[in-house]
Amino acid sequence: MKCHVSVGVLALGAMLAHVDAAMADEDDQNDGALSSTALEAHIAELEAQLAVLSERMDEDELQAMLERAELAAMAPPEETRPEDRVFLERSRAMQAANPEISVSGDLLAELPIGADFMDGRPTGIGMPIRAMGLNFQSVLDPYSVTKIAVEFFPDPDEPVNLEECYITYSGLVPSLSFTFGRFRQQFGVLNRWHEHDLDQTNYPEAVFLMGDAGLLGNGIAVKWFMPRIWAHAQELSLEVVDGDNPWVYSGDHLIVPSGMARLKSYWDLSEDTYLEWGLSGAAGLNSSPVTTDATWGHTLIAGTDLTLFWNPLSRAKYASFTWRSEGFMVQKETPTDGWDRALGAYSYVQTQVGAKWFMGLRGDWIRPIPRDYAYFEGDFARDDLWRAVPYATFWQSEFVYLRFEYWATLGLDDTLEHRALLQLSWAAGPHKHEKY
Secondary structure, eight states: OHHHHHHHHHHHHHHHHHHHHHHHHHHHOTTTOOOHHHHHHHHHHHHHHHHHHHHHHHHHHHHHHHHHHHHHHHSOOOOOOGGGOOOOOOSOOHHHHSOEEEEEEEEEEEEEESHHHHTTOOOOOOOOEEEEEEEEEEEEETTEEEEEEEEEOSOTTSOEEEEEEEEEEESSSTTEEEEEEEEEOOSTTGGGSOGGGSSSSSOOGGGGGGOBTBSEEEEEEEEEEEOOSSSSEEEEEEEEEOOOOTTTSOOOTTTSOEEEEEEEEEEEOSSSEEEEEEEEEEEEEESSOSSSSOOOEEEEEEEEEEEEEEOOGGGTTTOOEEEEEEEEEEEEEETTTEEEEEEEEEEEEEEEOSSSEEEEEEEEEEEOOGGGOTTOOSOOSOSOEEEEEEEEEEOOOSSEEEEEEEEEEEOTTSOEEEEEEEEEEEEESSOOSOOO
């Protein structure tokens, strides 16, 4: 590189000396001197030669840089001195191995408003603890996670209830997940949610047609995230559990399994709105013998659900709207009446009116199988039960909320009942109030 630079300097000096000599000759020799035009042409020629020389110098410099980079890449890495080394432990700490533990509390006060209340003799309840929940959750390894939910009630006859205890595997098979244990079944939408996570204080009456706690059991569930067909996303759930539900099935553990399937379709209507539609079905055997020779009767359950949700991106914290509806049909084969059929549905709308306030209205309708419906006994004047549920929720934070609710119920005995409810629910720990 230094040689090329020296040659360039010498060449430039020679060019300048040549130009000076030409100018001197023009002053001393008039008849043999170069004309101004010839001199300009000669200078242009020299400048062209200088440009070529500079280009060659740039190419040589680039080649030298590439050679230095190759030498640096081939050179052995510089070893770190022992005193500069930092050692990191890759084993799992004991704190990270412990499960995440959450505790939830649910207070619910109910005040029936009837003739006794109007006469100055209220028959309501104070502010009892409806339930306390203890929730455990842990990521066991990259493929599995476990969740356990235990409920404690003030009822001395049933103080403890193991609501869920399951392990879920994901990633072992593409697009598939597997769940083993005890879990609330994914029949429709609300049946899967825990009671303290609902948008109202209680499940709709239609959910209770499938049991006093809805559908849940011990078994296996498979979820398949299907390829896109007619919607933006599809999901198929298949579940097999024991038939220990005494309302619709046999009521005996691990004797007669029941099956369930749900197909969910999802559409993005806009960047602010989505639509979700699902179809659910379940089948099993009940303990009512169809004939003297048959041991079991059949039970069929069908349902459909629709959810529309709007949440503007620019005001996601302050505005939202939800419309959710579900319909259910339960058919039980019996020895006397053939097929008994129960029907039910609910629909509610909920709007967010600020960062912490939600207002909503839910309507319930059921046509139950009277002898299987625990809330009523005896003869009935009506076949249907109707209920209107306006409510307001103060969402203090993701850990605490306060809800005001009012019921107007037209019962099977043809009486109109009014009831006011106040709920205070809280959760301490990572579980919080989740809808899943």
